[in-house]
Structures are given as C-alpha cells and as structure tokens.
Amino acid sequence: MNTVVNLPPLHAGNAKLRLGFGTWWRCAEIFYAFYNEVYEMEYSHKPVMADECISGLDIDPNGIYVDCTVGGGGHAALIAERLDEGRLIALDRDPEAIKAARQRLEPYKDKVIFINCNFSEVKQILGGVRPKGALIDLGVSSYQIDNPARGFSYMKDAPLDMRMDQRQALTAYDVVNGYSEERLEKIIREYGEERYADRIASRIVAARENAPIRTTLELASIIESAVPELPRASFRSGYRRQRSYSHPAKRTFQAIRIEVNGELDVIEPTIRDLVDLLLPGGRLAVITFHSLEDRIVKRTFAELQKGCVCPPDFPICVCGKEPQVELITKKPITPCRAELEDNPKSHSAKLRIVKKL
Numbered sequence: 001m002n003t004v005v006n007l008p009p010l011h012a013g014n015a016k017l018r019l020g021f022g023t024w025w026r027c028a029e030i031f032y033a034f035y036n037e038v039y040e041m042e043y044s045h046k047p048v049m050a051d052e053c054i055s056g057l058d059i060d061p062n063g064i065y066v067d068c069t070v071g072g073g074g075h076a077a078l079i080a081e082r083l084d085e086g087r088l089i090a091l092d093r094d095p096e097a098i099k100a101a102r103q104r105l106e107p108y109k110d111k112v113i114f115i116n117c118n119f120s121e122v123k124q125i126l127g128g129v130r131p132k133g134a135l136i137d138l139g140v141s142s143y144q145i146d147n148p149a150r151g152f153s154y155m156k157d158a159p160l161d162m163r164m165d166q167r168q169a170l171t172a173y174d175v176v177n178g179y180s181e182e183r184l185e186k187i188i189r190e191y192g193e194e195r196y197a198d199r200i201a202s203r204i205v206a207a208r209e210n211a212p213i214r215t216t217l218e219l220a221s222i223i224e225s226a227v228p229e230l231p232r233a234s235f236r237s238g239y240r241r242q243r244s245y246s247h248p249a250k251r252t253f254q255a256i257r258i259e260v261n262g263e264l265d266v267i268e269p270t271i272r273d274l275v276d277l278l279l280p281g282g283r284l285a286v287i288t289f290h291s292l293e294d295r296i297v298k299r300t301f302a303e304l305q306k307g308c309v310c311p312p313d314f315p316i317c318v319c320g321k322e323p324q325v326e327l328i329t330k331k332p333i334t335p336c337r338a339e340l341e342d343n344p345k346s347h348s349a350k351l352r353i354v355k356k357l
C-alpha cells in the first residue's frame with residue numbers, strides 16, 4: 001500500500017514506562033498500520049492492460065472519449081495525454097474516485113470533464129454528444145478493496161458496507177442481516193458461483209439469530225465455518241501458488257458486493273447505449289474481472305455483431321436488424337506474463353473491443 005506521510009520516529013527506550021524495546025516496536029507497528037490505513041490511504045490502482053486498451057481504442061486526438069469507470073484515472077491519463085482538440089468525459093459512481101482522478105488528471109484539466117454518476121446514465125449525460133470511443137473497466141478499484149473503511153475485503157476488519165456510492169441506502173449489512181435464507185442462497189450461488197451456497201446461507205441465518213453480523217471478519221469466519229474441511233485446509237496450509245487457491249469467503253463476498261451495487265444489471269444496457277452513441281468507426285473497450293461479467297459482454301457484443309434476430313428456420317430476414325459492430329477482438333485479450341508478475345490482481349482480467357459500423 002502507498003502512503004503519503006512518514007510518521008516521526010518513536011522513542012523506543014523510554015525507561016520510565018519500563019517497557020521493552022519489543023513491546024514499543026509492536027505498539028509502533030500497530031499504530032503506524034492503523035494510521036496509514038485509516039487516515040492516509042493514497043488512491044492507488046494500476047490500470048489493467050493499459051497498452052492493449054489504448055491501442056485498441058485507436059485514439060483520435062480530436063475525438064470525444066468517455067471513460068465510464070475513471071477510478072484512479074490510470075487509463076484516463078493515457079487517453080487524455082493523447083488528446084489535442086479532443087475531450088475526455090470521465091464518470092465514476094464513487095465520489096472518492098472522482099476526487100482522486102481529478103488530482104491525477106490535473107495536468108489535463110482543460111481536456112477532462114468529471115461526472116459523479118452511474119455509467120447507466122451515460123445516454124442522458126451525453127445528450128447529443130457523439131463520442132469516438134469509450135472504455136468500461138468493470139469492478140472495484142484496488143483502493144476500494146484495500147481501504148478497510150469501505151468494507152469490501154474479507155482480509156481486513158470493517159463494518160459491512162461494500163457500497164461503491166456511499167450515498168446509496170443498501171449496504172452489505174442489510175443484505176447479510178435482512179435477506180431471507182433462500183434469497184441469500186440464490187445470490188451466493190448465482191453471483192458467487194459458490195457450490196456451498198446453501199450451507200453458507202444457512203450458517204449466516206443461524207449466526208444472525210443471536211446478534212446481527214456487523215463486520216467483514218465476523219462474516220468471513222462464519223463462511224469459513226460453513227465450508228467443508230478440505231477447501232479450508234487447502235487455504236490454511238497456504239496453497240498460495242496453486243491455481244485452485246482461493247479464500248473460502250472470496251466468492252460470497254463477491255456475490256454480496258454485486259448485489260449491493262447492482263453491478264450486473266447495468267452492463268448490457270450501457271453497452272447498447274454506448275454503441276448507439278458512438279460515431280461510425282468509434283470503438284468500445286470493456287475490461288471484465290470474472291466470468292459473470294465477461295459472459296454478458298461477450299453475448300451482448302455477439303448480438304450487436306449479428307444484427308438479425310429472426311429464428312434460424314426463417315427463409316428471409318423479417319426483423320430488419322443490421323449488424324451494428326465489428327468485433328476487433330475475436331477472443332478476449334488477457335494480461336501478458338510481465339503484467340501478471342507486476343500486478344497479480346490483473347490475473348482474471350479480459351479485454352474485449354468492438355468497432356461501430
């Protein structure tokens with residue numbers, strides 16, 4: 001994690017308190033970690049497949065571009081630095097992301113317009129403006145995951161929150177403590193693709209009968225206790241380098257996050273809106289981080305490429321739908337070995353690009 005301040009050195013040998021150096025050192029470490037995490041977290045996020053995205057967007061220096069998920073502004077900076085008369089419209093539903101991106105993009109401030117909104121509103125926001133390219137980099141940023149105050153991580157204790165936009169009412173606490181067992185099981189199975197969804201949902205409901213589940217680590221330990229011994233043993237004995245390694249709470253946390261933020265529902269309509277808006281020859285690039293997202297993007301791109309939706313046994317087309325895009329990536333682009341080594345968080349990323357006809 002990056003930090004922006006250095007704390008003054010601690011005077012470890014204070015004889016009056018008769019504490020040993022080890023105790024002081026441990027106190028200093030705890031204080032330092034707490035201080036950094038809660039008060040001085042810098043917005044840090046490495047843009048994934050940055051070169052591939054930028055070359056795939058084939059930037060026109062005089063065109064209008066939309067970054068639907070500006071996050072820390074990594075991709076946006078690379079787009080903005082290539083613009084001449086062109087402009088970048090940068091969206092994010094998280095006000096903290098907009099603040100961070102505004103700082104990072106200060107050198108290009110005359111070329112960038114920031115809007116704090118859900119990208120599902122892009123059509124209303126752009127009005128009649130027709131972009132030459134757009135990017136959607138789905139999911140959460142490293143900052144959101146690593147900042148304990150946001151409650152996204154099963155590794156750090158925090159109140160159950162997980163909202164990308166903290167003005168929204170629904171939180172992870174409401175989902176975990178308010179949903180019926182059936183509803184919990186359904187979201188954990190569908191959004192987490194978790195095979196032990198029934199056991200986890202039932203364990204959550206039993207646990208909350210005593211008292212509400214309030215924190216991420218409480219929830220993580222309930223999930224861990226619901227997962228059979230074998231996967232738990234593999235996690236504890238540290239199969240970190242194995243492909244099969246996965247924290248027992250990972251899938252359930254993903255499911256709850258998707259539910260809290262309504263992440264999947266907005267992908268297809270936004271892709272269709274962006275394709276409508278794009279100028280002919282304009283490009284849309286989408287980066288996904290799990291198979292649920294990628295399936296939606298792949299299917300939507302395939303439908304837009306195909307055009308006609310008549311049943312296959314119709315002798316002629318009666319729907320009149322024309323193909324709207326050409327697939328630039330027949331298969332998704334994935335991070336190269338060097339990027340995987342430099343940024344392991346990119347390991348599940350897939351990039352798909354289309355060109356408007």
Ligand SMILES: C[S@@+](CC[C@H](N)C(=O)[O-])C[C@H]1O[C@@H](n2cnc3c(N)ncnc32)[C@H](O)[C@@H]1O
Pocket residue numbers: 045046047048068069070071072073074075076091092093094097117118119120137138139140141142164266
């Ligand atoms: C993976 S990060 C983007 C990182 C960014 N490309 C960069 O290089 O720094 C995803 C961002 O998308 C935002 N986001 C996710 N879903 C969104 C939505 N439906 N509308 C607007 N922003 C969204 C999140 O708040 C987060 O800041």
